[in-house]
Amino acid sequence: MRYELFYWPSIQGRGEFVRLALEQAGAEYVDVARESEAAAMGVPALMRWLQNETLATPPYAPPFLKAGDRIIGQTANILMFLGPRHDLAPTDEAGRLWAHQLQLTLADLVAEIHDTHHPIASGLYYADQKPEARRRAAYFRKERLPAFLGYFEGVLERNPRGSGHLVGYTLTYADLSMFQVMMGLRYAFPRAMARLKRELPLLDALCERVSALPRIAAYLASKRRLPFNQQGIFRHYPELDAPPARKAKCGHKRGKS
């Protein structure tokens, strides 16, 4: 079966978590909104499904996946559908729920990352919410980012299989999504992430391992992989990242002045 993925054509966004799973699965799929309107695809095709008022199971927003006559929405739900079909999730219920639980926690983190640059409204430009974004991003970097990443590092550490993967012995969609979140964070917050690097050796190793998977490596080098940019979830605004390191001056104590 050829899957049809529907997502905005110019950003990685939440669609990228699905793309990575489809690529690693070697699944046949078409990224509909990136195809030509002349071929009845492109954004108008996405909008037709989104605005189709006869659809019994309408998605609220992209991404959604068409698999035969089924339409499945919500990123984590799509991955839960794909996982067992493409050897990207455990086959037992406990394992499947655990992989999904991690995916939902990643989804929470992704929403918080998005809101660092859009703390007031998705419908407004970044320029219209800059002071609020600075404030939110500062808390995010100091509190939320280390808490979330420390949690996932701990999950890798505690995996009873010691496999270097988040769940069980082998790769799951949760590993692919974790990789994507780490790549995005390094793009968006290079200074904050550099400072956390030493505390996250297992996450680092996971990223290396995922990016070296032949199918993922081929995908990342292809034109199908959109570059990070300033329209997606992960955006690099230097003013939202940690301040540049300053050299300590002689005779100055670091601390409250």
Added chain:
Amino acid sequence: MRYELFYWPSIQGRGEFVRLALEQAGAEYVDVARESEAAAMGVPALMRWLQNETLATPPYAPPFLKAGDRIIGQTANILMFLGPRHDLAPTDEAGRLWAHQLQLTLADLVAEIHDTHHPIASGLYYADQKPEARRRAAYFRKERLPAFLGYFEGVLERNPRGSGHLVGYTLTYADLSMFQVMMGLRYAFPRAMARLKRELPLLDALCERVSALPRIAAYLASKRRLPFNQQGIFRHYPELDAPPARKAKCGHKRGKS
């Protein structure tokens, strides 16, 4: 099996979605953090699990559910676990994914509701982010709230079974969660919700139906149901609600002045 639910003891919060499912299921459960510390329960018991560094599948945050020797985190994931066991989800895969997709969309809405009063940081008091909250809440009321609720009203309308439920013929956990979100919104944004009421007849009817379920009615009337308050997800700050209706003055046009 007696389930153990772990959630903060003084708020409905995300734990309430699980409580409603357990109550409607007639399941035996203990709300651990609300029990006595003398009986080795209370918040310290919750913290012991949350900080247990030997746990192979640690939850990131409450709520989490202990079912035998399994610990399951993430609200929607817990409901997906409970659904098929207690006749609160369809038995076929397509139905299960659809119910879960709706639950995840409700989770997105719940996160946005929370951020109307905490747009900068969960770790700060509301008083420390009031101007930002006013701005975020205004956009939420105008754009997000009608979009989300209009979507769910549409789902009820299009249900091919015409059952008045979100999924298929009968009640699912998604209906219970939808009820909770509507109750919370009416508490938090009474004026905004009153203005939307006419457009949401099917959601209104669903709420009536859920609140009349004998087990839910008994639960809502019991001490187990915590009242809404100003510490949970749904908080009533009049300044974040729609402005009071003003009587039109004679000779004044309503519009831009």
